[in-house]
Amino acid sequence: MDNDPKHTTKLVTKWLKDNKVNVLEWPSQIPDLNPIEKLWSELKRHGRARRPTNLTELHQFCQEEWARIPLNCCEKLVEGYPKRLRQVIQFKGNSTKYLCM
Template identity: 65%
Template sequence: MDNDPKHTSKVVAKWLKDNKVKVLEWPSQSPDFNPIKDLWAELKKRVRARRHTNLTQLHQLCQKEWAKIHPTYCLTQVKQFKGNATKY
């Protein structure tokens, strides 16, 4: 919820209230925290650093490199950049 009009309409506000959904205050126009973008960027970087000659090898390489990305990778990135936009 980033104060986008579609998230703050009367219909949405009523639904949230009726369903007892607690909404946190959030600054307008704040950067999205979308960890999958960071993960895709990291995977692309790792795959580009390796060689593949066909689609099967590319698929295997992606799976292998994906498995190497530590589960705390995104959290580490957020901490490193102190909550600001990451460098992907």
């Protein structure tokens, strides 16, 4: 929940409250703190570069690109979390330049 509008609609807010889900305060739009956001970003970039012409190609390209993500990239993202956290604090919530791929 990164304060994205789809996560903060009245309907979602009510459901969370009705179901007693505790939601942590979270700075808006800070993908640097969520390792999967970096992977999605890179997947998008690599997929776009292949220029799919239809949804079938897009699906195929995404699967192929996801399979190409090196395991050490995922490990770096997890291991580098403390460093990214310090950078986000240093940059006062602004985006950092951390990439793995």
